[in-house]
Amino acid sequence: MTEIRAIRDAARDESARDGAGRIETRRDPAAEGGDAAGTDLLPHSIEAEQQLLGAILTNNDVYDRIANLVRAEHFFEPVHRRIFDIAAARIQKNALASPVTLKGFLEDDAGLKELGGPAYLARLAGAAISALAARDYAQMIYDYAVRRELIALGRDISERATRIEVDSEPKDQIVEAEQRLYKLSEQGVTERGFVSFLRAVTLAVKSANAAYEREGGLSGVSTGLVDLDKKLGGLHPSDLLILAGRPSMGKTSLATNIAFNIAKAYRRGRRPDGSEGAVEGGVVGFFSLEMSSEQLAARVLSEASEVPSEQIRRGDMTEQEFRRFVEAAKTLENCPLYIDDTPALPISQVAARCRRLKRTHGLDVVFVDYLQLLRGTGKGDNRVQEIAEISMGLKALAKELSIPVVALSQLSRQVESREDKRPQLSDLRESGSIEQDADVVMFVYRDEYYREREKPGEDNLEAMAKWQETMERVHGKAEVIIGKQRHGPIGTVELSFEGRFTRFGNLVRPWQQDGDGF
Structure with a gap:
């Protein structure tokens, strides 16, 4: 020295x-x-x-x-x-x-x-x-x-x-x-390092206070579906939510419905912490890698105008239906729902475009339809590694922008080989990384879809009667099975489903049909 x-x-x-x-x-x-x-x-x-x-x-x-x-x-x-x-x-x-x-x-x-x-x-x-x-x-x-x-x-x-x-x-x-x-x-994203327990507790109290001020409602963004909100507590910032299902189960419809509900309810104001932003609903970014923006908009308008989507696609509408369709379009033209239908986007582009949207218009929730259609950086040796990179990237994006990210995912065909077609976590394609990175994993299941394909012959009256009884029980119903939830319970949420308008809704119980429903 x-x-x-x-x-x-x-x-x-x-x-x-x-x-x-x-x-x-x-x-x-x-x-x-x-x-x-x-x-x-x-x-x-x-x-x-x-x-x-x-x-x-x-x-x-x-x-x-x-x-x-x-x-x-x-x-x-x-x-x-x-x-x-x-x-x-x-x-x-x-x-x-x-x-x-x-x-x-x-x-x-x-x-x-x-x-x-x-x-x-x-x-x-x-x-x-x-x-x-x-x-x-x-x-x-x-x-x-x-x-x-x-x-x-x-x-x-x-x-x-x-x-x-x-x-x-x-x-x-x-x-x-x-x-x-x-x-x-x-490169500018520096490590936050350790946070004192005092600060962590303060953040937890603020989150609980936000839910308390909504009269015990939600600490996250409402999906517009009451029973689903009760199970999830809304969509929480920094969470990655996976919404999975087999083809024709309606996972894109459910994602579109939730996105529309959030954007429709958007109201800007001063939050409890003093910052300016969404106090109800939110600004939604929707990456539609499978459908065009026009097709997605048609689905939203079908739900809003109550005109069947196939009629909209064919242009087969009465004058009254067309008027409802146009009025719905005018009502929703200022809805803060932004659609990006660029195919085969790399995960880096998704992150860059989300940052840009948040900077220019604000951003409260992101939807990706669907995860397997995204691309990685190309450094992985196989598809499993690429999917792992994508799921990690989506989780990192949710944390960085402090918003919920809802990513749709495909299920493997092994569901079809089981007698009970309800999905499980193991049915996720490349499930290891997706299941690990996700905070919530939900499955869309419609028993009606499978029962329709079990219709017996007209000559078998007993089987036909039993089938009709089953169809009456499952008609217009859907299930959202919560297979994983890091901060809450798992279980099944029942929803209504109107196939003509590709619309999910709150299921009215028998005791609520006298006007005390939702």
């Missing part, structure tokens, strides 16, 4: 003789990929880099406060990158990083020799003003690094756009540029 103090004192004396205390550096143009004049034009702060390195070499605990924000490649000066890299490696091994301990690793460094050799390390430590400002310096270094990345990205986009090549379509260049921007934005 005596030797370090002597070096530091000598460095302070030298700085005092210098007059300004500034440490001069000379950059290596080759390391920056260009000439010195060109690199000088890029945003940077040599002084901030020197202050941060000096603070780390003086007090190694500073590194723990800035490690989740700054990496070696964020430094503009090549020598500073190497100093930070070696210091970080030693600190991570619980070894001391100081001018003396780093000297042996950098004695032969050509860049450091130009700056005065190991004595430059002592000057860095000696010129460090305060460790308290280290986080500010780190943020400044990171911000400048991002600006340089943006400049480089802009130049690359411009250069590629000027080169006219057969295998490089403008549309492909736009997608690639968006993906690179997404990766760049992801």
Whole structure:
């Protein structure tokens, strides 16, 4: 310690003789990929880099406060990158990083020799003003690094756009540029680290208070389906909800109904925490990878106007039905439901478009129809790994934007081979990752669909009578089976289903038919 103090004192004396205390550096143009004049034009702060390195070499605990924000490649000066890299490696091994301990690793460094050799390390430590400002310096270094990345990205986009090549379509260049921007934005997502129990408790109390102020209703966004809300408590921020079912069960219809209910109920105002936003319902983003936006809108209008969807598709409507259809369209034209029907979207694009929508119009819930039609980055060796990447990406998106994400999913054919066709968690395709990442897994099941296909022959009167009795019991009914719920009970919720309008609704019980229903 005596030797370090002597070096530091000598460095302070030298700085005092210098007059300004500034440490001069000379950059290596080759390391920056260009000439010195060109690199000088890029945003940077040599002084901030020197202050941060000096603070780390003086007090190694500073590194723990800035490690989740700054990496070696964020430094503009090549020598500073190497100093930070070696210091970080030693600190991570619980070894001391100081001018003396780093000297042996950098004695032969050509860049450091130009700056005065190991004595430059002592000057860095000696010129460090305060460790308290280290986080500010780190943020400044990171911000400048991002600006340089943006400049480089802009130049690359411009250069590629000027080169006219057969295998490089403008549309492909736009997608690639968006993906690179997404990766760049992801670098800024720093780790939140530990949160005190006091803060965690405060957040839990705020959530409970929000539910209490709604008279014991919901802490999340209402689906518009009373029994489902009772089971789920609404759709909660940061949750990934999987809605699965076999073809023709109505999973897209249910998702569309819930999305429409949320958007229709949207009311903006001041929340209990003082922020501005949705106090009822919400702004909905709907990724329809299977159906076009027109087809999806037709489903919503079919429900709102009570005109069968097949009649809308054929244009087979009476004048009164067409008038109802147009009036419903006018009523809902300002509904905050945004549809993206781009096919085969990569998960990175989904995240980027959700951020953009939240920034421009707000965003409270996202629906994805359906999960298996999304694409990963292509780095996975097989489809199971790709699905794992997609489900993890959707969960990360829910947490990042603090919104519920509802993703539809297919079920494997093994459901059809069982006598009881009600789905189970094991029926999910690539179920390992989906089941693990999801906070809620729900299955849509309509017994009526299967019973219709069991109709006996007309000559078997006894079987026909039994079948008709069964059909009367299951007609117009659907089940939402909650197979997993991280924060609540599992079980079955019964809903009504009107196939003509592809509409799910609250099931009226026998004791509610006298006017005391929903």
